[in-house]
Amino acid sequence: xxxxxxxxxKYSAAMAALTFLGYGCGRKEAxxxxxxxxxxVCRFCGTGCGVMVGxxxxxxxxxxxxxxxxxxxxxxxxxxxxxxxxxSPDRLTTPLIRKGxxxxxxTWEEALDLTATRFKQTxxxxxxxxxxxxxSGQALTEESYLAxxxxxxxxxxxxxxxxxxxxxxxxxxxxxxxxxKDEPMGSYExxxxxxxxxxxxSNTSECHPILFRRLAARKQSDPSVKIIVVDPRLTxxxxxxxxxxxxxxxxxxxxxxxxxxxxxxxxxxDSKFHGKYVSFKAMVDGKPVEKSLEDYRTFLADYTPxxxxxxxxxxxxxxxxxxxxxxxxxxxxxxxxxxxxxxIQGVWANNLVHNLHLITGKICKPGSTSFSLTGQPNACGxxxxxxxxxxxxxxxxxIANQEHRNQMEEIWGLPxxxxxxxxxxxxxxxxxxxxxxxxxxxxLCTNPAQSLPNVKKYTANLKKSTKFLAIxxxxxxxxxxxxxxxxxxxxxxxxxxxxxxxxxxRYCLIEKAVxxxxxxxxxxxxxxxxxxxxxxxxxxxxxxxxADIWExxxxxxxxxxxxxxxxxxxxxxxxxxxxxxxxxxDHPGTKIRYSRGDDPxxxxxxxxxxFFYGNPNGRANVWLRPHKPAAELPDAEYPFILTTGxxxxxxxxxxxxxxxxxxxxxxxxxxxxxxQEDAKxxxxxxxxxxxxxxxxxxxxxSARVGEVCRPGLVFAPFYDAQKxxxxxxxxxxxxxxxQPEFKICAVRVSKA
Amino acid sequence: MAIAxxxxxxxxxxxxxxKASLSQRRDATILPWESPPCLVAVxxxxxxxxxxxxxxxxxxxxxxxxxxxxxNIEDELGGEGAK
Numbered sequence: 001x002x003x004x005x006x007x008x009x010k011y012s013a014a015m016a017a018l019t020f021l022g023y024g025c026g027r028k029e030a031x032x033x034x035x036x037x038x039x040x041v042c043r044f045c046g047t048g049c050g051v052m053v054g055x056x057x058x059x060x061x062x063x064x065x066x067x068x069x070x071x072x073x074x075x076x077x078x079x080x081x082x083x084x085x086x087x088s089p090d091r092l093t094t095p096l097i098r099k100g101x102x103x104x105x106x107t108w109e110e111a112l113d114l115t116a117t118r119f120k121q122t123x124x125x126x127x128x129x130x131x132x133x134x135x136s137g138q139a140l141t142e143e144s145y146l147a148x149x150x151x152x153x154x155x156x157x158x159x160x161x162x163x164x165x166x167x168x169x170x171x172x173x174x175x176x177x178x179x180x181k182d183e184p185m186g187s188y189e190x191x192x193x194x195x196x197x198x199x200x201x202s203n204t205s206e207c208h209p210i211l212f213r214r215l216a217a218r219k220q221s222d223p224s225v226k227i228i229v230v231d232p233r234l235t236x237x238x239x240x241x242x243x244x245x246x247x248x249x250x251x252x253x254x255x256x257x258x259x260x261x262x263x264x265x266x267x268x269x270d271s272k273f274h275g276k277y278v279s280f281k282a283m284v285d286g287k288p289v290e291k292s293l294e295d296y297r298t299f300l301a302d303y304t305p306x307x308x309x310x311x312x313x314x315x316x317x318x319x320x321x322x323x324x325x326x327x328x329x330x331x332x333x334x335x336x337x338x339x340x341x342x343x344i345q346g347v348w349a350n351n352l353v354h355n356l357h358l359i360t361g362k363i364c365k366p367g368s369t370s371f372s373l374t375g376q377p378n379a380c381g382x383x384x385x386x387x388x389x390x391x392x393x394x395x396x397x398x399i400a401n402q403e404h405r406n407q408m409e410e411i412w413g414l415p416x417x418x419x420x421x422x423x424x425x426x427x428x429x430x431x432x433x434x435x436x437x438x439x440x441x442x443x444l445c446t447n448p449a450q451s452l453p454n455v456k457k458y459t460a461n462l463k464k465s466t467k468f469l470a471i472x473x474x475x476x477x478x479x480x481x482x483x484x485x486x487x488x489x490x491x492x493x494x495x496x497x498x499x500x501x502x503x504x505x506r507y508c509l510i511e512k513a514v515x516x517x518x519x520x521x522x523x524x525x526x527x528x529x530x531x532x533x534x535x536x537x538x539x540x541x542x543x544x545x546x547a548d549i550w551e552x553x554x555x556x557x558x559x560x561x562x563x564x565x566x567x568x569x570x571x572x573x574x575x576x577x578x579x580x581x582x583x584x585x586d587h588p589g590t591k592i593r594y595s596r597g598d599d600p601x602x603x604x605x606x607x608x609x610x611f612f613y614g615n616p617n618g619r620a621n622v623w624l625r626p627h628k629p630a631a632e633l634p635d636a637e638y639p640f641i642l643t644t645g646x647x648x649x650x651x652x653x654x655x656x657x658x659x660x661x662x663x664x665x666x667x668x669x670x671x672x673x674x675x676q677e678d679a680k681x682x683x684x685x686x687x688x689x690x691x692x693x694x695x696x697x698x699x700x701x702s703a704r705v706g707e708v709c710r711p712g713l714v715f716a717p718f719y720d721a722q723k724x725x726x727x728x729x730x731x732x733x734x735x736x737x738x739q740p741e742f743k744i745c746a747v748r749v750s751k752a
Numbered sequence: 753m754a755i756a757x758x759x760x761x762x763x764x765x766x767x768x769x770x771k772a773s774l775s776q777r778r779d780a781t782i783l784p785w786e787s788p789p790c791l792v793a794v795x796x797x798x799x800x801x802x803x804x805x806x807x808x809x810x811x812x813x814x815x816x817x818x819x820x821x822x823x824n825i826e827d828e829l830g831g832e833g834a835k
Contacts, residue, residue, distance in 0.1 A: 006755075009755045009824050010755055010781070010794055010796070012822065012824070013755050013756060013757035013794045013821070013822040013824065014757055014781070014783065014792060014794050016757055016821045016822035017757040017758070017759050017792040017794075017821035017822065018783070018785075018792060020759060020821055021759065021785050021788070021790065021792070074821075205823075213820075213821065213822070216820060216823065217819065217820065220820055236823070236824065239799070240823075648824075
């Protein structure tokens with residue numbers, strides 16, 4: 001289909017409705033009737049929409065929404081067009097080895113042996129700290145769990161990190177520091193009963209279109225439902241808001257403290273709730289210190305709406321209105337995503353959203369919840385829950401905690417105190433060390449040469465001859481392959497079986513529907529083969545397939561607050577997913593955590609209705625977090641702010657979405673949004689080439705002039721491998737979560 | 753100009769009649785669907801008029817209910833703003 005962008009949007013509109021009605025979208029095969037339908041999960045965002053894969057003649061012929069999953073049969077266009085992605089001619093079909101500077105075809109034996117040999121040599125020469133694994137929120141749970149175990153238990157290296165470090169580490173830090181445990185307490189179902197939505201740092205309409213549709217339907221069904229959107233851009237999401245606060249990027253901590261100020265001043269707080277279920281805390285000299293309600297109110301006294309208005313550049317009346325809407329609603333649901341997470345104050349910003357819910361008691365009740373949206377389909381279930389990050393162990397355990405290490409040593413059958421006690425390198429530190437202290441790295445299912453911030457700094461290391469880089473990947477045109485020494489062709493999506501865990505704690509099985517092309521193999525098989533050749537103790541990896549790995553992980557979960565022992569493989573096969581905790585095979589799953597009668601981890605005879613069992617005192621923490629500026633602010637030389645993100649049509653680095661001709665044609669090249677007042681002053685018209693200069697690099701992009709960006713702000717998406725927007729971004733990280741500040745850097749804007 | 757899609761539910765016996773009525777609209781592309789009996793309408797109108805359009809759909813004889821499936825208003829973002 002050749003189409004203009006406008007025609008593409010019309011096509012999207014029709015498909016959104018048709019997929020709801022059960023229409024499956026494929027390529028030329030769309031008219032044909034599939035031989036079979038196989039249940040699965042969409043491959044794109046963290047919404048985790050259920051899909052039905054139509055198979056004809058051994059190929060994916062069409063995809064439609066699963067009517068039994070939370071998306072009730074709906075899919076966005078990206079999900080509906082997955083058949084084009086899996087059937088792409090750009091799939092990798094044989095192993096590749098770099099020879100004379102070029103990747104050439106190799107046998108599996110050659111590729112596996114070379115990789116295992118280089119890892120063994122590195123371990124012998126430099127020790128465990130010199131090897132690393134960089135994983136993905138798109139890998140299956142079984143793949144992430146296995147890689148984590150191979151490296152941390154088998155090779156004794158904690159250099160295990162992944163791209164969720166770039167997108168949701170601050171959300172993890174926020175949940176853990178407030179509630180003692182990661183992951184949201186609510187579910188998507190809360191959208192159906194919320195009367196107020198507080199959306200901050202999330203363009204839900206483009207990044208999570210099916211959830212936005214559910215939210216919009218809620219608003220449509222009851223006009224009294226209020227929507228507050230905090231976003232410096234006037235996005236499609238902001239368009240349906242009752243109140244839009246286009247704050248200066250990086251000032252939302254001041255905003256949320258001022259909202260809390262108003263809530264107390266107007267006596268809209270729930271003193272019964274926060275008196276019983278909340279502790280107040282602040283960091284003093286790098287340590288958490290107990291504070292009182294009075295301390296908190298004294299702290300908030302400095303955040304009058306007028307003062308915050310001056311910082312955020314929005315009217316004080318709007319801040320007061322936002323606070324009143326939030327607190328006066330009978331049920332308020334907050335939603336956020338990268339706008340809060342990709343910041344050097346990301347964890348603090350997350351804490352402040354939780355604060356608003358805790359001081360108003362709008363939490364752990366239907367429609368009242370503090371809900372972080374997720375960018376990747378299995379960042380939650382695969383990476384966060386299995387502890388596949390440099391500071392974590394499975395089930396919410398910490399490497400730095402000896403008791404937690406000893407628990408995992410016992411579970412994994414290791415000698416006591418044998419796990420490496422030092423956390424490994426987080427993402428940017430790992431790539432900064434590549435070729436120096438890190439000599440051999442395995443990358444699975446992600447594209448860091450395009451997605452890392454300040455990316456030229458790290459690609460310089462990827463080019464070093466002192467590094468060895470092996471990549472397990474499905475597509476031949478992924479940017480990172482330019483730097484690989486060995487490439488393993490991977491089975492993609494429904495070419496192998498495994499579990500995805502979505503943003504609402506829903507674990508759902510993707511069943512194998514078709515065979516892989518050429519010689520591509522499931523990543524689990526590749527990891528097991530490599531581990532064996534590297535000499536990992538066979539007792540640590542007694543798995544024949546992903547189902548065996550799931551069984552071990554399911555058993556282990558029973559010893560944690562993530563308990564999903566009741567999710568047997570067969571049960572997942574029969575259902576369209578279950579929400580953990582789910583401790584027994586007859587448990588229906590949990591919609592609301594921390595609430596007696598809803599969460600099986602709260603004893604039925606617990607004296608209190610709410611029990612935040614992640615913290616030793618059973619209370620959630622309200623943190624005193626001051627406003628602090630971004631890492632790089634505009635100045636005379638670089639007077640604008642650059643923010644980056646996604647658009648509805650494309651997904652992340654475009655490796656998958658660019659396989660769809662309709663998408664590629666409708667949205668071929670990255671662009672830059674410029675405010676019309678700024679454009680007029682700079683002599684820039686729609687479609688003009690615009691030069692962006694930051695302290696790290698320069699880029700020329702086509703201009704889109706309008707009122708989407710507030711004055712002083714420009715926006716560019718990062719999906720285009722020909723225009724690497726991340727050559728411009730900063731790699732300053734949040735002190736706690738180590739997540740980079742993709743969302744804010746200083747930039748000079750001029751007509752090219 | 754916004755682009756939106758609606759799912760318009762009707763009965764099997766009214767499907768043809770509702771399709772005929774809605775097909776007279778110049779601003780809509782109408783796609784009938786047999787099971788369940790309904791129509792998909794893709795509309796191109798200023799977003800401020802969409803609620804009125806939805807009411808017009810609901811008022812069409814034979815229509816049981818109307819649900820919004822999709823909304824894109826990016827073309828309007830340059831000139832208006834959240835009100």
